[in-house]
């Protein structure tokens with residue numbers, strides 16, 4: 001059978017620093033903080049990986065944020081991201097240097113190319129983990145992920161193959177603050193890819209036109225119960241200085257853009273306050289909001305399942321409750337101003 | 338330049354997500370009586386495949402890996418308009434994780450001389466989203482994932498897609514052969530016509546392949562899977578206060594006193 005490896009030959013925790021146009025994706029710093037914990041637990045080094053063109057500043061930041069070493073593959077071929085060159089370069093580095101654990105952001109980019117690394121290296125890859133631990137006796141990575149729409153947690157192990165790879169969505173772990181006094185080494189690695197690995201070409205890349213709800217401290221979400229009128233939800237979000245989000249149902253109706261969808265096939269949010277307006281509480285939706293600190297549910301059906309997953313529930317028409325709450329918040333703001 | 342495209346659409350039979358429940362008393366998963374259905378995102382994949390065939394000509398072949406009764410999802414795809422169906426069925430496949438699963442699908446795609454392989458974004462039971470890039474990686478083909486719009490460019494032997502990315506989108510052209518994972522909900526799947534349905538249920542017989550037919554019997558199944566399930570636990574429900582409040586004033590005061598606003 002192909003791919004049998006001596007697991008003893010593999011060491012270190014690697015974190016892929018996803019970057020576009022010289023800007024790192026936040027999830028990379030979150031993974032670096034988690035990677036630091038895992039590396040310390042294993043008594044191994046934390047290695048960050050940066051691919052791109054002119055990315056030295058990111059290598060330096062990776063050290064400030066916890067990496068012992070940063071491997072830099074610098075070449076114009078890595079701009080913009082395409083799965084062929086990224087996968088091939090990463091495969092080469094894995095085969096050269098034998099990392100034990102590899103963490104990649106569960107972004108659309110990270111999930112696009114993680115398989116292009118795991119397949120040729122015959123690695124175990126666990127998708128969309130929400131918890132990562134080290135098994136005390138064996139040092140194995142315990143990759144935990146929600147399954148059955150979030151009702152159960154599965155622990156996935158990779159015993160005989162290396163590396164042990166995992167993707168993790170943005171917002172699951174907290175990023176560590178950079179420490180300018182930290183020291184580490186930056187290593188330029190050989191670039192082994194060329195145009196023959198491309199097979200696809202980027203025609204256009206547009207970012208920044210869509211809000212990132214994963215970053216918000218307050219999220220006010222609307223569901224099918226809004227019947228297409230997001231006005232009260234928007235006003236409440238504005239009064240609280242938060243972002244508007246939605247369920248899949250609202251997105252499918254075309255009431256709001258897909259980037260604001262929370263849930264299994266949407267985004268994971270982790271705000272201090274999540275207000276669910278006219279949302280029933282399907283498990284696929286809960287999966288994306290369950291890490292919120294305080295959850296408020298507004299629903300006119302007293303039996304809506306969402307109330308079981310909320311800190312505060314109020315039964316009633318969102319078209320009355322949202323404006324009334326907005327008014328109270330604005331009043332308070334007027335008083336304190 | 339190929340005149341017509343061999344389009345393969347990968348479909349999966351899954352327990353109906355709405356039927357999988359957790360027993361509130363024992364905390365165990367209850368899916369024994371869950372009906373087996375076609376993975377919902379795969380309806381979008383089948384629809385994309387049919388639209389592609391309408392645009393460039395060619396054939397659509399639905400492929401699934403599973404036990405003999407998984408033929409039901411092939412019938413569903415054929416009823417919707419797929420020309421043919423292939424069942425990869427063999428005890429040797431049992432226990433396959435995403436690595437061998439994508440190997441088997443990659444092997445049949447090669448065998449069928451596919452120009453395009455279309456998959457749903459993920460399956461509702463395991464939701465890894467790893468199989469489509471896995472197929473592409475095994476065959477060293479190009480790939481397009483999280484596709485929101487798909488357009489063929491047969492003159493250049495390529496597919497052009499708009500992909501959803503964090504905070505925006507990108508437009509990418511990929512050369513054939515290509516593996517596509519379509520975003521959940523990107524199109525309105527059609528309804529199966531009555532004649533097609535009758536044909537699918539009564540006359541259609543899938544082509545069957547075993548692991549050895551594909552020459553991969555040593556590389557599939559539990560033993561060939563790099564990952565294994567090391568445990569399953571009911572998700573710790575986040576402890577919520579579950580306080581019902583009577584009116585907006587009380588809600589406001591509660592939120593204020595706990596510092597939530």
Ligand SMILES: Cc1cc2nc3c(=O)[nH]c(=O)nc-3n(C[C@H](O)[C@H](O)[C@H](O)COP(=O)(O)OP(=O)(O)OC[C@H]3O[C@@H](n4cnc5c(N)ncnc54)[C@H](O)[C@@H]3O)c2cc1C
Nearest residue numbers: 223224225247248249263264265266278279280285300318
């Ligand atoms: C594979 C898969 C992936 C999915 N991924 C996601 C995902 O990522 N995110 C997601 O959200 N869903 C997802 N879903 C869909 C999910 O199962 C539910 O269908 C969806 O979350 C329901 O949306 P909703 O709560 O807005 O609508 P509904 O379930 O229709 O609920 C509407 C609620 O509004 C209440 N209501 C109506 N009018 C009012 C009013 N005037 N005032 C107050 N309350 C009112 C009703 O009582 C009801 O509880 C997915 C499904 C599948 C199969």
